[in-house]
Structure formats: structure tokens, C-alpha cells
Amino acid sequence: MRGLYPGRFQPFHYGHLSVVKWALEKVDELIILIGSAQESHTLTNPFTAGERIEMIKNTLSEYDIPSNRFYIIPLPDISMNSIWAYHVKSYVPRFHKVIGRNPLVIRLFKEAGVETENPPEFDRINYNSTYIRKLIIENDSRWKKLVPKSVIEVIEEIKGDKRLREIVG
Ligand SMILES: Nc1ncnc2c1ncn2[C@@H]1O[C@H](COP(=O)(O)OP(=O)(O)OP(=O)(O)O)[C@@H](O)[C@H]1O
């Protein structure tokens, strides 16, 4: 059984990691779909698809999750929501179930006849990328408590915190 977990992961945080661990108790393999792969250097999507791949791959390795249990696949958005689920299907290995809490994503896959499952919310107040980006912009180091060590390392290596502050102006 293979599952699909879509998200923007801007950045990948402990809530996302908890969803991945939760999903891997239900499926043999998980496809982590990095959506909006064409986006970067904006307030809501500061990191490139490649940077997000590094964050996720390094985190899963940090947590000893075997690499044969997951795929990390970036995918650009398309202009038609009505065919997005089919667009995803045509780019990734076959999957049996979609895991996620984004209502539009769930709706589009349900309409395409794909089974969906909602993971629980893991401390959504703190594990929330919008909040983490806000803390980074405000130069508030509490963001470092909300993401895995591997994510801090990637953000520091690419000077992603400085990038975000400069984008905001
Ligand atoms: N703390 C969490 N617990 C459970 N699910 C989460 C949590 N944070 C995000 N998710 C889910 O993970 C998927 C990808 O989320 P996403 O990358 O948009 O993170 P986010 O924290 O919601 O970011 P943003 O604030 O930038 O939208 C979505 O289905 C979202 O509902």
C-alpha cells in the first residue's frame, strides 16, 4: 500500500514530520509531494523545490526513516484545479490513498475517486509554516524549536532567514 502526502513544506516542520511518521504506520511507502515546485523567493514560498527536498531528505535520515519507505517528488502547479489530481497521478508512482488536511486537496482527490485520510493535528498552533516564517522574519530564534535540526542546517547554509527578511523588505 502506497500513500501520497502533498504539501508546500515552506519550511518542513515537526508537524509535517509527525504526519509522515503517522502515515508510515498505515502505508508501506509514502510519496511526499512537494507542491508549488515552481515557486520560491516569495513570502509564502521562500524556498526552492530543491531546498525543500534537502530539508525533507535530511530530516528523514536524521530520524532513521529508511529511504526505501518514501519518495520525495516535486511538482509545479497547474492553472486548472479540476484536473490537478490527474496531473499528480500522471507524474508519480501509483498510490492508493491521499493523506492530508488541506480541504482543496482532499476535495480534488475525492472527486477523482481516490481514497483520502485526515491525519490528526499535531500542535497546529506552533507547528505551522506561516507562524515559523513570521518568527524568521522577526528574527525571533524560537523558530528553531519548531523545525528539525536538519531543517535549521539547510536554512542556515542557504541563508534562508536573511532571504526571507530581504524579500519582505
Ligand atoms: N501541525 C500539523 N499537524 C497535522 N497536519 C499538518 C500540520 N501542519 C501542516 N499539516 C498538513 O500538512 C500538509 C502540508 O502543509 P503545509 O506545507 O501547507 O504546512 P502549513 O504549516 O499549513 O504551512 P502554511 O502555513 O505555509 O500553509 C497539509 O495537509 C496540512 O494540513
Ligand SMILES: NC(=O)c1ccc[n+]([C@@H]2O[C@H](COP(=O)(O)O)[C@@H](O)[C@H]2O)c1
Ligand atoms: N491547480 C493546482 O496546481 C493545485 C491544486 C490543488 C493543490 N495544489 C498544490 O498542492 C499543494 C498543497 O499543499 P499545501 O497544503 O501546503 O498548500 C500546494 O503546493 C498547492 O499549490 C495545486
